[in-house]
Amino acid sequence: MEKLKKITSNHLFLPLFALCLLLVFNAFATPGFFTIEFQNGQLFGRIIDILNRASILVILSMGMTFVIATGGIDISQGSVIAISGAVCCYLIGGNGDGTANMPLPVACLVAVLVCAVCGVWNGFLVSKLKIQPMVATLILMTAGRGIAMLITEGQNITVYYKPFTYIGGSLPGSPLPTTIYIAAIMVLFVVFIQKKTSVGLFVQAVGINSNAARRTGLKVSAIIFMVYVFSGVCAGIAGLMESSMIAAADPNNAGLNMEMDAILSVALGGTLLSGGKFYVGGSIIGAITIQTMTTTLYALGVSSEQLPVYKALVVILICLLQSEKFKNILEKRAVEKAVKQG
Amino acid sequence: MKLKKFLASILSLAMVLSLAACGGDSGEDAASGDGADGGEQSITLGFAQVGSESEWRTANTDNIKASAEEAGITLQFSDAQQKQENQIKAIRSFIASDVDVISFCPIVETGWDTVLQEAKDAGIPVVLVDRGVTADPSLYVTHIFADALKEGGNAFNWIDEYMTSEGKTPRAGGDQFQVAILEGTVGSSVAADRLQGFLDAMDASENSAKYNVLCSQTGEYTRAKGMEVMESFLKSDGDKIDILFSCNGDMALGAIQAIEAAGLKPGEDIVIVSIDAAKGEFNAMIEGKMNCAVEHTPNFGPTLMETAKKIVAGEEVPATIELEEGIYPADIAEQELPNRTY
Numbered sequence A: 001m002e003k004l005k006k007i008t009s010n011h012l013f014l015p016l017f018a019l020c021l022l023l024v025f026n027a028f029a030t031p032g033f034f035t036i037e038f039q040n041g042q043l044f045g046r047i048i049d050i051l052n053r054a055s056i057l058v059i060l061s062m063g064m065t066f067v068i069a070t071g072g073i074d075i076s077q078g079s080v081i082a083i084s085g086a087v088c089c090y091l092i093g094g095n096g097d098g099t100a101n102m103p104l105p106v107a108c109l110v111a112v113l114v115c116a117v118c119g120v121w122n123g124f125l126v127s128k129l130k131i132q133p134m135v136a137t138l139i140l141m142t143a144g145r146g147i148a149m150l151i152t153e154g155q156n157i158t159v160y161y162k163p164f165t166y167i168g169g170s171l172p173g174s175p176l177p178t179t180i181y182i183a184a185i186m187v188l189f190v191v192f193i194q195k196k197t198s199v200g201l202f203v204q205a206v207g208i209n210s211n212a213a214r215r216t217g218l219k220v221s222a223i224i225f226m227v228y229v230f231s232g233v234c235a236g237i238a239g240l241m242e243s244s245m246i247a248a249a250d251p252n253n254a255g256l257n258m259e260m261d262a263i264l265s266v267a268l269g270g271t272l273l274s275g276g277k278f279y280v281g282g283s284i285i286g287a288i289t290i291q292t293m294t295t296t297l298y299a300l301g302v303s304s305e306q307l308p309v310y311k312a313l314v315v316i317l318i319c320l321l322q323s324e325k326f327k328n329i330l331e332k333r334a335v336e337k338a339v340k341q342g
Numbered sequence B: 001m002k003l004k005k006f007l008a009s010i011l012s013l014a015m016v017l018s019l020a021a022c023g024g025d026s027g028e029d030a031a032s033g034d035g036a037d038g039g040e041q042s043i044t045l046g047f048a049q050v051g052s053e054s055e056w057r058t059a060n061t062d063n064i065k066a067s068a069e070e071a072g073i074t075l076q077f078s079d080a081q082q083k084q085e086n087q088i089k090a091i092r093s094f095i096a097s098d099v100d101v102i103s104f105c106p107i108v109e110t111g112w113d114t115v116l117q118e119a120k121d122a123g124i125p126v127v128l129v130d131r132g133v134t135a136d137p138s139l140y141v142t143h144i145f146a147d148a149l150k151e152g153g154n155a156f157n158w159i160d161e162y163m164t165s166e167g168k169t170p171r172a173g174g175d176q177f178q179v180a181i182l183e184g185t186v187g188s189s190v191a192a193d194r195l196q197g198f199l200d201a202m203d204a205s206e207n208s209a210k211y212n213v214l215c216s217q218t219g220e221y222t223r224a225k226g227m228e229v230m231e232s233f234l235k236s237d238g239d240k241i242d243i244l245f246s247c248n249g250d251m252a253l254g255a256i257q258a259i260e261a262a263g264l265k266p267g268e269d270i271v272i273v274s275i276d277a278a279k280g281e282f283n284a285m286i287e288g289k290m291n292c293a294v295e296h297t298p299n300f301g302p303t304l305m306e307t308a309k310k311i312v313a314g315e316e317v318p319a320t321i322e323l324e325e326g327i328y329p330a331d332i333a334e335q336e337l338p339n340r341t342y
Helices: A002-008 A013-029 A046-069 A077-092 A104-128 A133-151 A162-168 A178-196 A199-208 A210-215 A220-245 A258-268 A280-300 A307-322 A324-341 B002-032 B055-071 B084-096 B113-121 B148-166 B189-204 B223-237 B249-261 B279-286 B301-312 B330-339
Strands: A037-039 A042-044 B044-049 B074-079 B101-104 B126-129 B142-145 B177-183 B211-218 B241-246 B271-276 B292-295 B320-322 B327-329
Touching: A013 A280, A013 A307, A046 A077, A046 A178, A046 A199, A046 A220, A046 A258, A046 A280, A046 B223, A077 A104, A077 A133, A077 A162, A077 A220, A077 A258, A104 A133, A104 A162, A104 A220, A162 A178, A162 A220, A178 A199, A178 A220, A178 A280, A199 A210, A199 A220, A210 A220, A220 B223, A258 A280, A258 A307, A280 A307, A280 B223, B044 B055, B044 B084, B044 B301, B055 B074, B055 B301, B074 B084, B084 B101, B084 B113, B101 B301, B113 B126, B126 B301, B142 B301, B148 B189, B148 B241, B148 B271, B148 B292, B148 B327, B177 B189, B177 B223, B177 B249, B189 B211, B211 B223, B211 B241, B223 B241, B223 B249, B241 B249, B249 B271, B249 B279, B279 B292, B279 B327, B279 B330, B327 B330
Parallel strands: B044 B074, B044 B101, B101 B126, B126 B142, B142 B320, B177 B211, B177 B241, B241 B271, B271 B292
Antiparallel strands: A037 A042, B292 B327
8 A cells, every 4th residue: 555655656656647548448449559560671560650750759858847947938939840840951952852951961950059049048048038938939830830831932941861860760771760769869868967967856846936036146047048948949859850740841830739748748747837846747748648639539539529538538537537526526535525424 | 978989080091001001002903013004905814823832932933024015014013921812802903993804813602792792893803713603604704624533534534544554553462443532731722623533533434344443541732741642542451452643742751751651662662643743743753652643723813814815806716625634654754853843
């Protein structure tokens, strides 16, 4: 009993429980949900699809977690994704003969750097000018797609250079999509930072009480600045993956509303939007849960008009599961019932 | 009391400022229509475009500008940046500068009655293009449009003919072809009509028993979503799907990538037909990855100019003018590509 309580009180328990619930549901409702086949040297199955697509959201949600932990929010991520794809595709060029104007690594690096600059802009507005995070990042959210469109001259650039598709697809000879590797590396990086440095603690301190943090000698504005830069870098990497998947830059639609999914992942993961204590692990599971939900609804053949309704229902359910207040109400009811019967 | 006075003065200041802003705008618009009073005989056409959100729209704008010049019509062009209020403002400024004909492509269907009445009172004929409005038809002269229902129908009819003439048989055996459909954005009237036209044509066909819609889901008109949804279709029914109908070109391009990733041959194993006929689809057809594109033409400039001339000359024009639209199978894609403008 003691042990069970320890498990259920772990902050990862509820997000994991919600994900497992979805998976168990799928085991019965979707035939072949867990089947993974080996096809043309590639693993092929719904689980792989989920991990592949969730990778983008996992990376975004990690960036978002740190921002939210400082009590901020970054709603410009979706637009930054569009900028990243636009820059990379513009540099490689839409040459019909499959050549690249610029080596792929350079193009990717420049794209991520540009996104880091976007993060610097957000960080500057929030930490130095003390503009409210929602408002500060709103600027780039609205302007970002315009910037992306300026870069691509209002067109969708289709890239025919084959290696570009390796980022969102898979390297020749690799059984898993590259996105999963990239996400794994990013996760390891964040875990390393958290375990080996005190950055996590600093971020948390800023989120709980930035005044107190400053008085204990923390460079609060530098920390806030850094989390926005990191969020920008995360969005940049996610943007590369997204545009590589479709082998094109789509300034209008790339990463559209992705920032909302990232915020939802963080919330599902148990991090409070008011900042403070944060759970990167929870956010990662939250991101996978959201993608599992989308894939489940497609697999079930839910009609397109009803799709958002079902999504909302599942989200409400998960949020209820995690709500302390709701748990208290349920417990109170149970006690009352027991009293009546006893 | 003091506060109230302060608020009142702020509000009145804001009103004055916004009035001034309005005045400034319309002044600019009117000024941009130079030559409105220049040639006595020449016709002036005020055209309020939706914006420049896609390659299609850009091609449309270019076509209208080019055909106006060719027809010797002075064009007052306004870009509404996807906002109805901008379009209404543009129409009012057209009325103020007393153009001969007003034309616009309504962003939404509702809310046009007042401004159309103003145009009618000023004695300026209005021509709607592309999308329709819910206002009283007596408020405008004619509506030039492409029939989305017919486009969907054309797509089905082409498939039916192709399957018969090629002697294709269902991949999974049996006597029914399995159809997968990528729908457009939920709530868009054009999307609904394309799908409806396809389904209606299927029902009306003498071969209707030969086709079965296996799965249908929205791909939100984007490549990324088209790809994701197609991946899901392939997981459940990859060995069954014979035909893919996509309500736009981008989703078809995304789906092609998903089909290739699943180890199938797009265009052979799965017959693919989409609506749009943009350059991307033509390239896919030339590579043999798609079978047919049904046109949704942006090139209604010449029709519009001709209609405007007729109206000014006092000739009768029909209440609706339907555009001729092409169907482009893969075998003529290569010779057609140079003629494509979008």
